[in-house]
Amino acid sequence: MFRNIFAISDIELGQGDIFDDFKDEALLLKFLRKITAEPGKNTLVLNGDTFDFMKMPYQDKFTHHVTEEISLWKMQRIFDTYPKIFQALSDFLNKKANKIHFNIGNHDYDLLWPEVQKMLKKKLGNPNKITFAFTFDNKEVHIEHGNQVDYFHKMDEKKPFIKYRGTKLLNLPLGSVAVIKYFIELKKEFPYQERIYPRHSAFETYPEFKKTKQRISRNFILRGLLFNFIVNIGDPVSNVPYINLIRHIFFHGLEVHDEQKFLKKRFKNIVKLYPDKKAYIMGHVHLTYHELTPNKDHVEIVTDTWREEYRMTSNHEELLKPRTYAHIRYEDDKLKTIDLLNFA
Ligand SMILES: [Mn+2]
Numbered sequence: 461m462f463r464n465i466f467a468i469s470d471i472e473l474g475q476g477d478i479f480d481d482f483k484d485e486a487l488l489l490k491f492l493r494k495i496t497a498e499p500g501k502n503t504l505v506l507n508g509d510t511f512d513f514m515k516m517p518y519q520d521k522f523t524h525h526v527t528e529e530i531s532l533w534k535m536q537r538i539f540d541t542y543p544k545i546f547q548a549l550s551d552f553l554n555k556k557a558n559k560i561h562f563n564i565g566n567h568d569y570d571l572l573w574p575e576v577q578k579m580l581k582k583k584l585g586n587p588n589k590i591t592f593a594f595t596f597d598n599k600e601v602h603i604e605h606g607n608q609v610d611y612f613h614k615m616d617e618k619k620p621f622i623k624y625r626g627t628k629l630l631n632l633p634l635g636s637v638a639v640i641k642y643f644i645e646l647k648k649e650f651p652y653q654e655r656i657y658p659r660h661s662a663f664e665t666y667p668e669f670k671k672t673k674q675r676i677s678r679n680f681i682l683r684g685l686l687f688n689f690i691v692n693i694g695d696p697v698s699n700v701p702y703i704n705l706i707r708h709i710f711f712h713g714l715e716v717h718d719e720q721k722f723l724k725k726r727f728k729n730i731v732k733l734y735p736d737k738k739a740y741i742m743g744h745v746h747l748t749y750h751e752l753t754p755n756k757d758h759v760e761i762v763t764d765t766w767r768e769e770y771r772m773t774s775n776h777e778e779l780l781k782p783r784t785y786a787h788i789r790y791e792d793d794k795l796k797t798i799d800l801l802n803f804a
Contacts, residue, residue, distance in 0.1 A: 462500030463790035467596075467603050468783075469507035469743025470765035472515075472567060473545065475537040478651045479515040479644075481767035485544065487783060488766060491803050492548035501557035504549075505596045507743045507763065508565025508605025511538055514636055515567070515647060524640040524697050526630040531570035535579055546583055553586040560584070562592045565605035565744060566613035569630050572620045595734070600795050601788055602734040606744030606762075609726040611708045612638070613744075622696050629697055634705075637698055642680040646673055657746060657781075661772035723749060727760045739798045741786050748784050750800045761786050761800045 474480025581587035612635035663670035692698035749762035
């Protein structure tokens with residue numbers, strides 16, 4: 461008997477506007493059809509940021525006060541934009557033993573709303589074979605998006621919602637509020653440049669992009685951090701956890717672009733929380749990473765994004781990044797292989 465777990469991350473489906481960075485529908489459909497044809501009991505783990513609720517305007521405006529109604533509206537917009545993808549996910553679930561698990565990432569905290577989960581289950585059918593959580597675990601494998609070990613994007617799992625002026629809102633972390641209130645402007649002005657990594661190469665090639673980024677960053681630091689307590693009096697969603705922030709800067713400095721530097725530490729934290737697995741898999745940082753630990757007791761994997769993103773080479777060439785997925789294969793309930801693969 462075969463059993464497979466497939467994990468992909470950071471698809472970021474939006475509503476087809478300039479903020480929507482997902483482009484290659486044909487390739488994602490091809491992937492979903494391939495795993496649907498795979499024999500055995502198969503689980504697809506959509507490892508966070510499957511949907512880009514965060515960078516999606518609600519009726520042409522951005523708000524960090526996200527009600528369940530707003531999230532439901534956005535979910536419907538995503539359904540209407542990508543009907544074939546939801547059909548393909550539904551076809552995958554229609555095979556008897558298949559399951560889909562949604563890990564919640566920082567672009568899709570909206571999936572925490574019970575009615576949004578219900579709506580998505582209804583859309584895909586087979587509601588008993590669909591689950592939502594921050595992590596996916598079995599005996600050998602731990603999969604999580606990576607937001608919960610990222611200081612700026614971490615959601616308070618004990619308090620995912622807050623009440624403000626009688627309305628229940630998503631308790632978004634600092635990183636989401638910063639994007640929605642400040643950095644979304646950068647995306648609006650430089651939708652293409654924002655999809656080029658590493659960031660410092662994009663800044664070198666497009667000086668206007670860099671200038672705008674610096675201007676927005678200064679504004680965010682001044683208004684969103686330093687004087688936030690005056691600028692946003694009484695707004696609980698804009699609260700800055702100052703003590704944690706100072707501690708974070710003390711330990712890690714102000715570096716926020718070089719994700720590779722953070723990865724080892726983040727995996728260490730995850731291994732501590734979920735010990736003794738054979739594989740730890742993350743997404744979130746939009747890069748490919750595959751490491752066997754020195755004592756060979758487990759592998760650490762990061763799957764790259766499925767949105768359209770470019771890697772800038774040292775000679776300033778912009779190359780479309782490959783789409784990657786993790787594949788864990790069991791035979792007669794024995795773990796056989798753990799792979800990080802390109803899909804083309
Ligand atoms: Mn993310």
